[in-house]
Amino acid sequence: MAADRIQGAMITSEFVARLRRAPRLPLVPFGAALSLFLAITYVLCVGYDLVFPAYEMHRYWDHLLPGFTWLSWGSSLIGLIDSLAYGWYVALIFVPLFNYFSVRFER
Numbered sequence: 001m002a003a004d005r006i007q008g009a010m011i012t013s014e015f016v017a018r019l020r021r022a023p024r025l026p027l028v029p030f031g032a033a034l035s036l037f038l039a040i041t042y043v044l045c046v047g048y049d050l051v052f053p054a055y056e057m058h059r060y061w062d063h064l065l066p067g068f069t070w071l072s073w074g075s076s077l078i079g080l081i082d083s084l085a086y087g088w089y090v091a092l093i094f095v096p097l098f099n100y101f102s103v104r105f106e107r
Helices: 013-021 027-051 059-066 073-103
Strands: none
Touching: 027 059, 027 073
């Protein structure tokens, strides 16, 4: 077949075979898992600050979580939404990069 001999813009059978063999990350499960991980971590950190106020971390969150101020229900909800959004942001950047490089460097 001509596509097997042409390199460049055409997809070769070798490239298709590498696509099938390379490990791939699915975007939605990865994004959901990472977002949930960050949300759980956020809730645990808020609980930690309430139990151990001498070791507070919330002043750093003011810079990391837009709209967050210490301690109100609305602000806590904004921090939780920000944590979920950061998880999806990382997933939307990381998963395509991982999938690209897993095919590119698959041996």
